[in-house]
Amino acid sequence: MSKTSTPPKIKLDNVKKAFGDKVVLNGVTLDIPTGESMVIIGGSGTGKSVTLKSIIGLITPDSGTIEVDGQNVAKMTNDEHDSMMRKFGMLFQGGALFDSMKVWENVAFGLIQGKKMNRDEAHNIAIEKIRQVGLNPQVGDLFPAELSGGMQKRVSLARAIATSPEIIFFDEPTTGLDPIMADVINDLIVECVKDLGATALSITHDMASAKKIADHVAMIYDGKIIWTGPVDSLYNSGNEYVEQFIHGRAEGPITKHAGFTA
Amino acid sequence: MLETGYKFFMIKAGLNSNNIKDLPKKIICSFLGFSQIIGHSIFSFLQSIGKLSLFIGKATKNCFTPPFYPRLLVRQFIDIGYYSLPVVGMTALFTGMVLALQSYTGFTRFNAEGAVAGVVVLSITRELAPVLAGLMVAGRVGASIAAEIGTMRVTEQIDALVTLSVNPFKYLIAPRVIAGTLMLPLLVFVGDIIGVFGGYIVSIYDLGFASGNYIEQTWDILERMDVISGLIKAAVFGFLVSMMGCYHGFNSGRGAQGVGTATTYAVVSASILILIFNFILTQVFFS
Numbered sequence: 155m156s157k158t159s160t161p162p163k164i165k166l167d168n169v170k171k172a173f174g175d176k177v178v179l180n181g182v183t184l185d186i187p188t189g190e191s192m193v194i195i196g197g198s199g200t201g202k203s204v205t206l207k208s209i210i211g212l213i214t215p216d217s218g219t220i221e222v223d224g225q226n227v228a229k230m231t232n233d234e235h236d237s238m239m240r241k242f243g244m245l246f247q248g249g250a251l252f253d254s255m256k257v258w259e260n261v262a263f264g265l266i267q268g269k270k271m272n273r274d275e276a277h278n279i280a281i282e283k284i285r286q287v288g289l290n291p292q293v294g295d296l297f298p299a300e301l302s303g304g305m306q307k308r309v310s311l312a313r314a315i316a317t318s319p320e321i322i323f324f325d326e327p328t329t330g331l332d333p334i335m336a337d338v339i340n341d342l343i344v345e346c347v348k349d350l351g352a353t354a355l356s357i358t359h360d361m362a363s364a365k366k367i368a369d370h371v372a373m374i375y376d377g378k379i380i381w382t383g384p385v386d387s388l389y390n391s392g393n394e395y396v397e398q399f400i401h402g403r404a405e406g407p408i409t410k411h412a413g414f415t416a
Numbered sequence: 417m418l419e420t421g422y423k424f425f426m427i428k429a430g431l432n433s434n435n436i437k438d439l440p441k442k443i444i445c446s447f448l449g450f451s452q453i454i455g456h457s458i459f460s461f462l463q464s465i466g467k468l469s470l471f472i473g474k475a476t477k478n479c480f481t482p483p484f485y486p487r488l489l490v491r492q493f494i495d496i497g498y499y500s501l502p503v504v505g506m507t508a509l510f511t512g513m514v515l516a517l518q519s520y521t522g523f524t525r526f527n528a529e530g531a532v533a534g535v536v537v538l539s540i541t542r543e544l545a546p547v548l549a550g551l552m553v554a555g556r557v558g559a560s561i562a563a564e565i566g567t568m569r570v571t572e573q574i575d576a577l578v579t580l581s582v583n584p585f586k587y588l589i590a591p592r593v594i595a596g597t598l599m600l601p602l603l604v605f606v607g608d609i610i611g612v613f614g615g616y617i618v619s620i621y622d623l624g625f626a627s628g629n630y631i632e633q634t635w636d637i638l639e640r641m642d643v644i645s646g647l648i649k650a651a652v653f654g655f656l657v658s659m660m661g662c663y664h665g666f667n668s669g670r671g672a673q674g675v676g677t678a679t680t681y682a683v684v685s686a687s688i689l690i691l692i693f694n695f696i697l698t699q700v701f702f703s
Binding site: 207210211212236239240242243244246247248249250251252253263264267268269313317323 | 568571572573575576578579580581582587
């Protein structure tokens with residue numbers, strides 16, 4: 155494949171992070187190619203969220219390097235970091251909508267505050283994005299607290315794509331949704347990422363979601379990427395950790411090492 | 417009998433008569449454990465002071481560097497300033513009234529009723545209006561800042577701000593700190609007037625002072641520095657209250673409990689700091 159010759163959009167090299175005595179990332183190495191959708195799977199507390207937050211700079215790793223477009227995130231000046239952040243969009247696990255603002259203001263937030271667009275213009279784009287995620291434009295005038303969980307996720311997705319980012323992160327996009335709404339969100343994610351031609355990085359433990367939105371899958375366990383490959387080969391990975399995780403078995407190497415008693 | 421009592425004690429202390437030889441070792445170990453706890457708490461205290469100083473430095477710097485958010489600033493002026501007026505007004509009114517009553521009862525004992533007007537105006541402007549307003553605002557504003565920012569932290573709204581290219585220090589913290597620092601002196605100025613008025617009402621209608629005399633005495637004794645020092649105190653207190661609210665909210669722990677703890681810390685630390693800084697500032701102004 156010719157893709158290997160182009161430099162990866164995001165490159166993590168031996169990234170380590172510990173909180174106090176607790177080692178969360180123990181040398182994460184991962185390349186995310188431009189325009190690909192990478193999904194990181196793994197159990198709770200294995201370092202998925204920390205990996206994501208390290209890339210955006212919300213968490214500073216103890217060692218190792220993270221590069222976005224060939225630039226080292228840790229060595230960026232504030233201005234460089236600001237301009238890097240403009241390439242990003244993120245869908246948070248709980249939605250993380252600003253509850254003091256109306257829905258359309260939430261969606262338009264990145265345009266008004268980040269890109270300094272005037273409010274009318276931003277309002278039009280926001281309504282367009284709200285429609286794009288399958289919501290009635292009138293929803294724009296409600297407050298986030300008045301929406302159901304599924305609708306909040308959609309609004310959050312609309313906010314993440316409003317600035318047409320080059321890179322989008324999805325933090326557990328389907329957690330807390332019913333299976334049908336989860337599938338709707340998965341479809342929307344696939345569609346939006348394709349529309350924007352963006353590079354996507356998702357973390358999830360929902361296998362249905364992973365299968366649907368991934369081009370590539372990486373499995374994180376114990377602070378390390380233990381397997382990575384195209385989504386087609388996920389079910390014949392030959393890795394017993396991956397096998398246990400994707401089939402959701404209570405018995406296997408993961409639970410054995412964690413010292414669980416079944 | 418004595419034997420069983422001894423055994424019971426040893427079991428309670430985690431020992432049994434077989435390893436009685438280890439007793440000195442155990443004592444040394446528990447002493448080491450004790451000093452470890454002391455050392456640990458001293459280190460974590462110093463660490464949190466360092467963390468707080470860095471936070472204050474960063475927050476203050478971001479108050480003076482663009483981009484500014486005038487809309488948010490105006491909203492905080494209204495939230496912190498305007499909506500605190502009733503609380504501060506009531507506090508000042510009743511404090512002024514009580515002060516007149518108390519000083520009258522005290523001063524009649526050595527025939528110095530004439531000093532009531534002076535005592536009221538000096539106590540209110542120099543001490544009571546700034547400190548009590550500061551404490552009331554710590555309860556009202558400090559708590560709400562900590563709860564709001566803490567909830568934003570817990571629900572990842574602060575992280576969301578960052579991903580949308582907005583600096584939370586400029587967007588959330590700077591408006592609150594600026595509004596707190598500028599609004600509290602205004603509140604205290606209003607409180608000064610209401611407090612003195614409260615003393616006036618009690619003195620005239622209850623204690624039988626002559627209105628003209630009372631006002632004249634108040635004016636005669638009051639110096640510009642009395643009011644100004646009170647207002648400077650108020651600015652410092654406003655800064656402390658909003659900064660403590662922001663700091664504890666920003667570093668809030670997880671979940672509802674984390675936000676609750678953050679709110680408590682914000683109010684308690686702001687109140688204590690107000691009392692400490694009140695002493696320091698009074699020393700500076702009047703010594």
